[in-house]
Amino acid sequence: MNLYDLAPADLDRALGEIVSPPFRVKQIEEWLHVRGVDSFDAMTNVSKDVRAELKARFTLAFPEVLTRTVPASDGSQKYLFRLHDGQRIESVYMPIGDRTSICLSSQAGCAVGCTFCVTGFFGPGRNIGPSEMLGQFFTIQHEKQIPAEQMNVVFMGMGEPLLNFENLVTTLDILYRNMSPRRVTVSTSGIIPGIDDLARLEKRPNLAVSINAPDRKRREEIMPITAKYPLEELMASLRRFPLEKGRDLTIEYVLLAGYNDSKSDAVALAKLIRGLHAKVNAIPFNADPNLPEWMKRPNDTAIDRFVDTLVQHNVRVTVRRSKGRDIAAACGQLRHEKAVG
Numbered sequence: 610m611n612l613y614d615l616a617p618a619d620l621d622r623a624l625g626e627i628v629s630p631p632f633r634v635k636q637i638e639e640w641l642h643v644r645g646v647d648s649f650d651a652m653t654n655v656s657k658d659v660r661a662e663l664k665a666r667f668t669l670a671f672p673e674v675l676t677r678t679v680p681a682s683d684g685s686q687k688y689l690f691r692l693h694d695g696q697r698i699e700s701v702y703m704p705i706g707d708r709t710s711i712c713l714s715s716q717a718g719c720a721v722g723c724t725f726c727v728t729g730f731f732g733p734g735r736n737i738g739p740s741e742m743l744g745q746f747f748t749i750q751h752e753k754q755i756p757a758e759q760m761n762v763v764f765m766g767m768g769e770p771l772l773n774f775e776n777l778v779t780t781l782d783i784l785y786r787n788m789s790p791r792r793v794t795v796s797t798s799g800i801i802p803g804i805d806d807l808a809r810l811e812k813r814p815n816l817a818v819s820i821n822a823p824d825r826k827r828r829e830e831i832m833p834i835t836a837k838y839p840l841e842e843l844m845a846s847l848r849r850f851p852l853e854k855g856r857d858l859t860i861e862y863v864l865l866a867g868y869n870d871s872k873s874d875a876v877a878l879a880k881l882i883r884g885l886h887a888k889v890n891a892i893p894f895n896a897d898p899n900l901p902e903w904m905k906r907p908n909d910t911a912i913d914r915f916v917d918t919l920v921q922h923n924v925r926v927t928v929r930r931s932k933g934r935d936i937a938a939a940c941g942q943l944r945h946e947k948a949v950g
């Protein structure tokens with residue numbers, strides 16, 4: 610059993626069978642959940658006998674780094690990891706001013722099948738466990754030596770995090786030892802039962818929802834999941850999602866030239882999200898040879914027109930000039946193992 614796969618309460622119990630008093634348990638948990646060590650021998654304030662007992666009963670494996678891209682012009686860097694069964698996942702390190710974001714994968718593939726997304730193009734993959742999500746985080750944190758107070762974590766890599774809910778929640782609980790829930794964002798394609806489950810958590814991360822079209826018909830064309838979770842019901846789930854003071858939902862909107870980027874689309878989007886505490890993150894599409902040829906990135910004039918129209922309708926909006934475009938690490942460009950050489 611990999612200790613990083615245990616929820617904090619289960620870890621307490623497992624360690625309590627080996628060590629006492631409780632503060633010794635806390636010492637070991639600190640090595641794991643705060644320092645993120647991947648070896649029992651690194652636990653220098655734990656006795657040799659206890660380390661031997663831990664080694665005999667448990668493991669501490671993280672995914673192995675296969676490759677790191679050369680950093681892109683904006684400093685971002687993509688990591689390719691191999692999981693214990695040979696599956697591969699990707700994560701992205703993104704320095705942004707004096708902050709750093711780490712984009713994590715939650716599944717080794719994705720069954721949701723958004724047509725603008727390379728991960729979706731390559732199809733489903735298994736859920737990944739807490740040790741595999743935390744392994745991405747701690748590996749990059751250690752390599753880049755990022756202080757915890759400067760980090761943000763976004764679950765926007767490969768996979769739909771709300772379809773791997775239990776593992777996600779364990780991972781969140783452990784990440785919260787290092788950072789506030791306000792610095793963690795979970796991005797979903799709109800899995801309504803998962804949004805409602807997230808709403809019931811005592812400590813909720815930020816929620817980002819990929820909307821991408823202002824009406825059900827077009828959303829279903831590019832996001833087939835809409836047939837199962839209709840746009841109107843998705844919007845209702847966002848309206849009941851509890852937000853503490855000062856927190857916003859993020860509405861993600863991939864801009865496709867000539868498809869969903871007109872002035873009237875911006876007006877319709879403003880109307881759709883009226884009344885929500887939300888900001889829009891407009892993401893100009895990133896072309897990829899595996900994606901439909903008709904999908905194009907809008908030119909700057911169209912992007913500006915869309916953004917200006919939202920602003921005129923009192924919508925807060927940022928444009929994600931995607932980090933890492935030149936290393937194929939931008940939104941929708943993380944891929945399944947079959948695509949990675």
Ligand code: SF4
Binds near residue numbers: 723
């Ligand atoms: S955008 Fe997200 S949910 Fe949609 S196919 Fe890609 S990884 Fe899956």
